[in-house]
Amino acid sequence: MSTTLTIGEFKARLPEALALVEKGESVTVTYGRSKRPVAVFGPPPAAPKRKLGHLAGKFRVTIRPNWKMTEEEFLGS
Numbered sequence: 768m769s770t771t772l773t774i775g776e777f778k779a780r781l782p783e784a785l786a787l788v789e790k791g792e793s794v795t796v797t798y799g800r801s802k803r804p805v806a807v808f809g810p811p812p813a814a815p816k817r818k819l820g821h822l823a824g825k826f827r828v829t830i831r832p833n834w835k836m837t838e839e840e841f842l843g844s
């Protein structure tokens with residue numbers, strides 16, 4: 768669903784417009800007598816699932832519960 772507001776309405780109802788965007792709706796802001804669209808606010812696109820790269824699915828890493836490393840060893844100092 769999309770909501771259309773003029774710039775004046777958008778300024779006056781900014782918290783309400785942001786609440787609509789949080790719910791997943793888009794808000795179009797219009798300008799002038801012709802109500803020309805100048806901006807569209809909407810939720811950000813979902814981030815794609817990241818892959819391990821060209822080694823995805825080719826190996827598996829297992830860390831044993833008794834494995835220990837000091838901070839100096841980890842940081843290489």
